[in-house]
Amino acid sequence: MASGRPNIWPTMTAIVAAAFLFIALPDSARSWAPSFLRSPTFHLGLDLAGGTQLDFRISEEEMQQQVDSIQKEIDGLTARGVAGDSIILLQNQLRSIETQRTSIVEAIRTVLERRINSLGVSEATITPSYIGNEKHLLVECPGIIETQKCIDTVGKTIQLEFKEEQTEPTPEYEKEIRARVQSVRTRLKEPGESLAKVGEDIGADLGVSYTTEARYFRDQLPKGLEGIWNRGPRDGILPFDATVKANATDSAGQPTTTDVPGVFLVEVLRARTATGRLVNEAPKAFDILQADDSTLSHTSHIEKKLDAGVPAPIVQAIKSMQPGALKPVTLEKGAAILFLRKFVPGQTQMRASHILVAYKGASSAGEEVTRTKEEALAVALDLRRQLASGTKFETLARSHSDGPSGKEGGSLGTFGLGTMVPAFEQAALQLKTGEVSAPVETQFGYHLIRMDAPPAPTGDIASYELLTIRGADAGSRAVEIIGRLQRGAVEAREDQIVLRTLFFSLLPTGWKDTQLDGTHFRSASVTMDPTTNIPIVQIAFDDEGAKLFEQLTKNNIGKRLAIFVGGQLISAPTVQQAIVGGTAVITGSQTFEEANALATDLNTGAIPAPIYLTGQRTVEATLGAEALAMSLKAGLVGMVVLMLFMLVVYRLLGVIANIALLFYVLIFIALLKLPLFLFSHTYIVLTLAGVAGMILSIGMAIDANVLIFERIKEEVRKGKILKTASETGFNKAWSSIRDGNISTLITCAVLFVIGTSIVRGFAITLATGIFISMFTAIIVTRWMIRKVADMPIAEKMGLFVSGAKARQNP
Numbered sequence: 181m182a183s184g185r186p187n188i189w190p191t192m193t194a195i196v197a198a199a200f201l202f203i204a205l206p207d208s209a210r211s212w213a214p215s216f217l218r219s220p221t222f223h224l225g226l227d228l229a230g231g232t233q234l235d236f237r238i239s240e241e242e243m244q245q246q247v248d249s250i251q252k253e254i255d256g257l258t259a260r261g262v263a264g265d266s267i268i269l270l271q272n273q274l275r276s277i278e279t280q281r282t283s284i285v286e287a288i289r290t291v292l293e294r295r296i297n298s299l300g301v302s303e304a305t306i307t308p309s310y311i312g313n314e315k316h317l318l319v320e321c322p323g324i325i326e327t328q329k330c331i332d333t334v335g336k337t338i339q340l341e342f343k344e345e346q347t348e349p350t351p352e353y354e355k356e357i358r359a360r361v362q363s364v365r366t367r368l369k370e371p372g373e374s375l376a377k378v379g380e381d382i383g384a385d386l387g388v389s390y391t392t393e394a395r396y397f398r399d400q401l402p403k404g405l406e407g408i409w410n411r412g413p414r415d416g417i418l419p420f421d422a423t424v425k426a427n428a429t430d431s432a433g434q435p436t437t438t439d440v441p442g443v444f445l446v447e448v449l450r451a452r453t454a455t456g457r458l459v460n461e462a463p464k465a466f467d468i469l470q471a472d473d474s475t476l477s478h479t480s481h482i483e484k485k486l487d488a489g490v491p492a493p494i495v496q497a498i499k500s501m502q503p504g505a506l507k508p509v510t511l512e513k514g515a516a517i518l519f520l521r522k523f524v525p526g527q528t529q530m531r532a533s534h535i536l537v538a539y540k541g542a543s544s545a546g547e548e549v550t551r552t553k554e555e556a557l558a559v560a561l562d563l564r565r566q567l568a569s570g571t572k573f574e575t576l577a578r579s580h581s582d583g584p585s586g587k588e589g590g591s592l593g594t595f596g597l598g599t600m601v602p603a604f605e606q607a608a609l610q611l612k613t614g615e616v617s618a619p620v621e622t623q624f625g626y627h628l629i630r631m632d633a634p635p636a637p638t639g640d641i642a643s644y645e646l647l648t649i650r651g652a653d654a655g656s657r658a659v660e661i662i663g664r665l666q667r668g669a670v671e672a673r674e675d676q677i678v679l680r681t682l683f684f685s686l687l688p689t690g691w692k693d694t695q696l697d698g699t700h701f702r703s704a705s706v707t708m709d710p711t712t713n714i715p716i717v718q719i720a721f722d723d724e725g726a727k728l729f730e731q732l733t734k735n736n737i738g739k740r741l742a743i744f745v746g747g748q749l750i751s752a753p754t755v756q757q758a759i760v761g762g763t764a765v766i767t768g769s770q771t772f773e774e775a776n777a778l779a780t781d782l783n784t785g786a787i788p789a790p791i792y793l794t795g796q797r798t799v800e801a802t803l804g805a806e807a808l809a810m811s812l813k814a815g816l817v818g819m820v821v822l823m824l825f826m827l828v829v830y831r832l833l834g835v836i837a838n839i840a841l842l843f844y845v846l847i848f849i850a851l852l853k854l855p856l857f858l859f860s861h862t863y864i865v866l867t868l869a870g871v872a873g874m875i876l877s878i879g880m881a882i883d884a885n886v887l888i889f890e891r892i893k894e895e896v897r898k899g900k901i902l903k904t905a906s907e908t909g910f911n912k913a914w915s916s917i918r919d920g921n922i923s924t925l926i927t928c929a930v931l932f933v934i935g936t937s938i939v940r941g942f943a944i945t946l947a948t949g950i951f952i953s954m955f956t957a958i959i960v961t962r963w964m965i966r967k968v969a970d971m972p973i974a975e976k977m978g979l980f981v982s983g984a985k986a987r988q989n990p
Contacts, residue, residue: 204849220853224866231321235795238288238315240281250274272705272720285315287780288791292319305865317791340698340782341744342729343691344736345752354686357387361419361443361684368417368445375417375447379682387685393449394679397457401677405444409677412451420444424683442685450678456671462506462519465670466647469661477648482521486640498523498642506665508658515654517661521643528597531633532608533590535563535576536583538625545625549582560619560626567616573630582625590630597635604629691742691749694732700725704782706775709767715775717766719782726762734758743782750781811871819845819878826882830889832979836964837885844881844956848874848949870941877949883920884957887913892965896977903969910962917957921950 203220254270285308292306309316346353364382367373376392383390398409404422411418426440459465466478486495494516497509501520509516538545539556551559563576577590585592597605604627607620611631619626649657664670704719721729732741733755740752753766769775823841826834852866852874891909896902924946931943968974 200846200850203853204846220850222853222866231798233797234319234321234793235309236292236317236319236791237794238284238317238791240284240315247274247278285317289317290781292317292791316794340701342694342696342732343742343744344694344732345740345742346688346692349687353688357684357686358443361445364445364682365417365419375445375680375682379680383682387688389681389683389685391679391681391683394681395455395676396679397674397676402444403439405446408446408448408679409452411448413448415448417445417447420446440685440687442683442687445682445684447680448677449680452675452677454673455676457674457676458668459670459672460668462665463645464672465665466517466519466645468670468672469647475650477650479646479648481646482643484642484644486642494518494646495640498644499640506662508655508662510655511648514648514650515658516649517647517658519645519647521645523643524641526638526640528635528637529594530597530608530631530635531594532592533573533577533630533632534583534585534592534604535560535573535581535590535628536586536625537563537580537619537627538582542625543623545582556626557619560628564616564618564628567628573616591632594633609635691744694728696721696725696728696732700728701782704779706772706779707765709765714767715769715772717769717775717779717782719764719766721762723762726760729762729764730758730760733764745781751778811868811875815871815875815878818875822879822882826885832968832973833889833892833965836961836968837882837889839964840885840956840961841878841881843960844949844952845878847952847956848877851948851952852945865941866945867941869939870945873942873945874949877946877953880924881949881953881956884913884917884953885961887916888957888961901969902974902977903966906962906965906969910958914958917954921954924950 250270251274254267254274257267257270289306289308305320307318307320309318364378367378368375379390379392382388396405401409402422402424405420407420408418420443421441422444423439423441425437427435427437459468463478463480466476470476470478484490486498491511493509493511497507497518498520501507501518501523503520503522505520507518507520509518537556537560538549539551539553540549541553542549542556559580563580566576567573574589577586580586581590583590599605600608601622601624603620603622607617607627608629608631611617611629613631613634615631617627617629620629621627647661649661651657700721701719704717706715707718708714709716736755737757738755740754742749743751743753751766751768753768766778769778819841823834823838826837826841828834830837888909891912892902892905893909895905895908898905900908928943928947928950932940932947973979
């Protein structure tokens with residue numbers, strides 16, 4: 181049997197090539213594709229996308245003042261002969277500050293990065309810069325045009341804050357929220373204000389939700405908004421107390437929903453209008469289809485016995501289906517679509533009655549039962565004699581049976597085989613209709629059993645919906661209708677209203693400020709738990725902070741205590757008990773790196789190292805677009821000229837080189853759109869310098885082909901065939917290609933290490949281009965030449981090299 185292995189690599193190569201080609205297409209050409217295929221796109225830098233550039237200086241004066249103050253306090257305690265924990269805490273804090281001073285730039289950069297992310301900027305770059313003894317951070321935010329908003333968010337002082345959880349509604353909190361709503365309503369009355377403008381301003385605040393445009397059918401309106409249904413755009417902005425559904429987690433950790441009360445400010449954008457609504461419920465869809473087509477008929481069958489009155493094809497289909505499924509069925513006259521709700525297979529059932537005589541200690545015997553087992557048997561035998569003398573079974577059951585069925589005259593109703601305990605069932609199956617058994621012992625006591633109806637099989641029972649289709653093409657129409665149902669292509673005409681809403685939650689979901697902050701914080705350090713050997717973060721406060729922390733933990737046992745650095749939540753541990761002494765540990769870190777990052781954040785927030793804006797620059801997006809367009813035009817012209825040069829000089833080899841160059845460009849574009857190493861969250865940010873590096877690399881990409889082709893020409897002119905000449909040419913050119921590219925890569929590495937962000941962008945794109953060019957020259961070009969060398973056209977050496985000699989055997 182022939183192996184399929186030789187086809188694996190060509191197939192995989194074709195798949196990868198198709199993927200790269202698709203990713204390299206413009207975003208507009210991929211609008212129809214799934215989201216994961218549309219997401220790869222260029223990430224433009226400040227000079228191409230426009231945006232804001234901010235230069236922040238890190239002040240270390242306050243940090244030095246704190247060091248001097250702590251050292252003075254240590255010297256004072258030492259002079260007075262004080263020893264112990266007080267001096268140790270101060271020394272630890274001093275060491276922490278000195279450690280933080282060496283990494284203050286990176287620590288503050290991390291905080292600024294969080295702040296920038298909160299603005300929705302994903303391609304921002306933060307570059308450290310040193311001017312003399314000053315430390316600076318250069319922040320570039322592509323796309324941010326509101327410069328003041330960027331400055332206010334990024335440049336505010338970094339502080340360490342401790343906040344307590346606030347989740348229980350209180351009258352004070354509700355009063356505060358309603359006052360805020362009233363303030364917003366007052367603002368909306370001012371000229372130039374609108375719900376859209378206010379919503380954009382405060383919609384991201386905690387407990388506030390702004391929706392630009394929401395479409396509701398009547399049953400989708402939040403509870404309490406029903407009054408808006410008959411309103412229109414002329415009614416203005418209206419307030420409503422209403423309740424929304426929010427995702428939550430129950431006590432077992434399972435996802436659920438909860439009601440969140442709040443206040444809506446609602447503006448009707450479009451009054452209710454008849455609109456198509458997708459129908460996902462088969463019965464409702466059947467009714468709609470029936471109303472639109474006289475050849476369709478919908479019937480509902482609830483708890484239907486599948487007897488001879490039900491067509492055999494329907495019975496067979498039901499038995500092969502799962503509840504909730506749709507299936508076409510061919511009938512004698514036409515066809516049908518079957519939707520199964522429920523199916524209960526038939527079973528063997530019988531009816532019986534019994535009188536139970538229990539005894540003390542029997543299963544399920546009540547406390548009122550005091551007779552012994554022997555006495556219970558005697559009573560059962562006496563009752564059987566009374567039945568034999570003509571006493572009614574029901575009468576004795578009501579007066580003497582200890583079972584719950586005694587009230588019903590002993591009747592157990594209809595039950596299937598296997599329902600009763602084995603001894604009971606075996607005795608019952610041996611009786612004829614109306615016959616009463618001798619006392620039968622089970623764990624419940626002694627039974628006198630009467631057979632009311634012998635075992636008989638029952639038919640299958642099903643609940644289903646049937647859409648019958650008449651006509652010659654009923655079968656094909658059934659399949660087509662099922663396709664419509666599965667695609668959600670069946671619509672009902674219902675009124676829909678379009679609203680703009682601003683919702684204020686009356687259920688607290690945030691954090692409340694406390695008096696404890698970074699001024700009372702000493703230090704945070706990472707240690708190992710001696711019991712579990714898991715890293716923990718140990719924190720310490722000064723005397724005043726210890727008192728505040730003790731009271732704070734005492735008031736919040738079982739609740740979370742949030743730690744904010746620079747306005748960003750970094751940890752929210754749960755308080756297990758009141759903590760005294762001014763020291764505590766934070767658990768939950770799985771690795772030492774995670775614990776160290778938390779300690780660094782805490783120390784960063786506690787150290788007084790404010791940042792000051794020393795420069796700013798705004799680049800309009802239009803200027804960036806013009807620069808990008810000019811760069812692309814230059815690159816395109818350069819590539820066309822280069823391709824023409826290769827065709828003129830190297831003829832058919834030039835065609836191969838140009839194809840490889842196109843491969844190079846497609847791969848380069850795709851890699852610029854994809855994350856680094858494919859699975860990271862870091863992208864290459866394309867700047868104007870990066871575009872320059874890309875254009876330069878296109879020219880350099882052809883260098884390897886030039887070296888290879890010159891070697892091939894030398895071998896062909898010696899009389900060798902193309903196949904031999906190409907292999908020899910590649911081997912001879914490889915050392916030159918390798919050495920030249922290595923030297924360029926070394927230059928790129930030097931530029932990246934010592935250069936600014938602009939130079940780094942140039943170095944990265946140039947280095948990326950070198951690696952791609954080596955792939956296209958050594959792999960792609962060589963593969964194409966080998967394929968051409970095996971074709972008849974390889975005999976015409978004049979198409980490859982001018983002045984070639986007659987070929988000879990190698």
